[in-house]
Amino acid sequence: MIPRMASVTIALIVPGVLxxxxxxxxxxxxxxxxxxxxxxAFMFAMFPFMSLAMWISWRLFDKDADYQLDxxxxxxxxxxx
Amino acid sequence: xxxxMFVLVLLVAVGLGLYSRVGAGSSTxxxxxxxxxxGSIVIFIMVVGEVYSIGTIIGFPGGVYADGVMYSVWFMxxxxxxxPIGYFLLPLLWKAGRKYDAxxxxxILRGHFNSRTLELTxxxxxxxxxxxxxxxxxxxxxxxxxxxGLGLSPLVTVLIGVGISxxxxxxxxxxxxxxxxxxxxxxxxxxxxxxxxxxxSKGPNVATIxxxxxxxxxxxxxPAGPPMINTISTLLFQTLGFYMFPFxxxxxxxxxxxxxxxxxxxxxxxxxLMYPFLLLTSFFAISAAPGLSGADTNLAFIExxxxxxxxxxxxxxxxxxxxxxxxxxxxxxxxxxxxVSRNIVPHVSEARQKPLTQAVIFVYLAIxxxxxxxxxxxxxxxxxxxxxxxxxxIVPVALMIFPARVRPSVxxxxxxxxxxxxxxxxxxxATFSGVNIGVPALAANLLxxxxxxxxxxxxxxxxxxALRGGTSSxxxxxxxxxxxxx
Numbered sequence: 001m002i003p004r005m006a007s008v009t010i011a012l013i014v015p016g017v018l019x020x021x022x023x024x025x026x027x028x029x030x031x032x033x034x035x036x037x038x039x040x041a042f043m044f045a046m047f048p049f050m051s052l053a054m055w056i057s058w059r060l061f062d063k064d065a066d067y068q069l070d071x072x073x074x075x076x077x078x079x080x081x
Numbered sequence: 082x083x084x085x086m087f088v089l090v091l092l093v094a095v096g097l098g099l100y101s102r103v104g105a106g107s108s109t110x111x112x113x114x115x116x117x118x119x120g121s122i123v124i125f126i127m128v129v130g131e132v133y134s135i136g137t138i139i140g141f142p143g144g145v146y147a148d149g150v151m152y153s154v155w156f157m158x159x160x161x162x163x164x165p166i167g168y169f170l171l172p173l174l175w176k177a178g179r180k181y182d183a184x185x186x187x188x189i190l191r192g193h194f195n196s197r198t199l200e201l202t203x204x205x206x207x208x209x210x211x212x213x214x215x216x217x218x219x220x221x222x223x224x225x226x227x228x229x230g231l232g233l234s235p236l237v238t239v240l241i242g243v244g245i246s247x248x249x250x251x252x253x254x255x256x257x258x259x260x261x262x263x264x265x266x267x268x269x270x271x272x273x274x275x276x277x278x279x280x281x282s283k284g285p286n287v288a289t290i291x292x293x294x295x296x297x298x299x300x301x302x303x304p305a306g307p308p309m310i311n312t313i314s315t316l317l318f319q320t321l322g323f324y325m326f327p328f329x330x331x332x333x334x335x336x337x338x339x340x341x342x343x344x345x346x347x348x349x350x351x352x353x354l355m356y357p358f359l360l361l362t363s364f365f366a367i368s369a370a371p372g373l374s375g376a377d378t379n380l381a382f383i384e385x386x387x388x389x390x391x392x393x394x395x396x397x398x399x400x401x402x403x404x405x406x407x408x409x410x411x412x413x414x415x416x417x418x419x420x421v422s423r424n425i426v427p428h429v430s431e432a433r434q435k436p437l438t439q440a441v442i443f444v445y446l447a448i449x450x451x452x453x454x455x456x457x458x459x460x461x462x463x464x465x466x467x468x469x470x471x472x473x474x475i476v477p478v479a480l481m482i483f484p485a486r487v488r489p490s491v492x493x494x495x496x497x498x499x500x501x502x503x504x505x506x507x508x509x510x511a512t513f514s515g516v517n518i519g520v521p522a523l524a525a526n527l528l529x530x531x532x533x534x535x536x537x538x539x540x541x542x543x544x545x546x547a548l549r550g551g552t553s554s555x556x557x558x559x560x561x562x563x564x565x566x567x
Contacts, residue, residue: 001172001173001176001339001546001547001548002547002548003169008169011165011168011169012165012166012168012169015162015165016162016165019158019161019162020313020316020317023154023158023303023312023313023316024309024313027150027154027302027303027309027312028302028303028304028305028309029302030301030302032288032291032301034287034288035286035287035288035289035290035291035292036287036291036357037150037291037301037302039150039154039302039303040150040153040154040301040357040360043153043154043157043158043161043356044354044356044357046161046350047161047350047351047353047354047356048350048351048354050161050164050165050350051347051348051349051350051351053165054164054165054168054346054347054350055347057168058343058344058347062343066549067172067176067338067339067340068176068549069338069339071549
């Protein structure tokens with residue numbers, strides 16, 4: 001169940017860095033987008049982006065990953081025996 | 082009409098709670114983790130249901146009313162960043178939960194580190210820092226019911242909510258909050274969108290609402306310096322604790338497979354698309370209901386609803402909001418009961434765990450009622466207070482994934498030091514130039530681990546739970562088995 005580094009980068013590191021950077025850059029700005037404070041418009045855009053990033057990781061790396069279910073079944077069986 | 086709609090919502094919820102008993106077993110396992118039979122949709126609903134409590138619908142607008150975008154950015158940010166962390170972390174917690182036959186985090190820690198001390202420390206801290214979470218629900222419930230304009234006393238208000246929560250939990254265990262969450266999650270989004278639609282149709286446009294909110298003091302920017310530091314540090318600190326809450330771990334180990342749990346994380350951020358609607362109402366409240374301060378800022382959302390909605394819809398809104406508190410209160414109470422009967426009180430047989438859990442639930446709710454009535458608080462403060470302690474659990478969880486030669490007793494000491502430090506900082510009013518006080522408390526926790534690692538290291542590091550077969554030695558599993566069958 002060790003994730004690939006590429007999966008961690010796409011699903012966690014890139015969106016995480018983007019989120020923090022965006023808040024730091026836009027948080028103090030008086031700029032508005034369609035009347036909405038820029039930092040809030042940015043956060044709203046991040047909602048679907050975060051889902052998209054995880055979905056890409058899922059499709060490319062994690063859908064067919066080894067979830068070690070056989071390993072768990074084996075030990076659970078021991079504990080219930 | 083207002084009351085009729087309110088009662089109707091709650092009756093439907095009680096009906097669903099009772100329906101959840103159909104086909105359910107009566108074992109302790111079924112009571113606590115639904116027989117580990119929940120699929121990805123139920124897990125999604127449970128996690129969403131328990132994360133988005135009345136703190137979202139009532140507390141969030143109150144926080145924005147008081148602090149503007151600063152509050153909303155850390156609130157939305159830590160939840161958003163929590164999901165990709167959960168994407169990688171939750172399958173590992175599920176695996177550990179299944180291997181150790183665990184129903185909660187202290188179970189997992191005992192199984193992995195083979196330590197009763199660590200289990201007990203984690204359980205006690207879990208109980209202590211879940212009390213503000215219950216206060217949060219009861220405070221929100223008071224606000225929601227005040228919207229009905231019945232003039233009910235706070236005591237009567239919280240007793241109504243607690244009474245319904247007890248019906249859910251005592252009859253159906255975890256199945257009731259799981260099933261009722263379907264209705265509650267729908268009601269949450271419906272209520273938020275409904276009020277926002279009324280704001281848009283009866284109020285000015287978005288740009289004017291934001292401009293009017295900025296007239297007194299700026300609500301649309303985060304000032305540089307300590308406020309920005311506080312926003313970022315709170316976001317990062319609480320995102321680490323997002324999936325450490327006892328009720329979330331209990332929901333995760335209730336799942337059928339790690340694949341379903343991971344898939345559920347992908348869709349979670351889309352549920353957050355309700356926030357733009359909630360923010361609209363929050364900003365509108367600043368100009369529509371001026372003059373609220375302190376704990377009264379909690380009233381922001383319900384005040385807007387009272388001004389704009391017809392009576393029967395107000396009843397629906399109050400009912401939906403109350404349901405958010407009741408479902409989360411029920412799930413939290415069940416988790417607390419489980420922690421005490423299973424992890425704190427030693428040598429309780431499986432058969433006696435269920436009645437003991439039910440007794441503990443009574444006591445937990447009673448304590449929460451007293452604290453809610455004795456010390457009314459801003460809801461955002463209650464959320465932060467829970468996180469100060471709960472986030473400390475990230476350290477032992479990280480050590481399960483990235484092993485180090487640290488003794489379990491040192492890990493327990495680190496948890497205790499981090500938690501006590503956070504309480505100390507909170508009580509003393511320490512500010513740390515804007516840094517969330519949970520951060521230095523977490524640093525204290527880590528310092529204990531570091532000292533323990535080099536002064537009195539464990540003979541060897543355990544295997545990571547991420548590795549195949551990687552949890553603990555055969556001796557540990559035997560111990561775990563003995564405890565289970567006692």
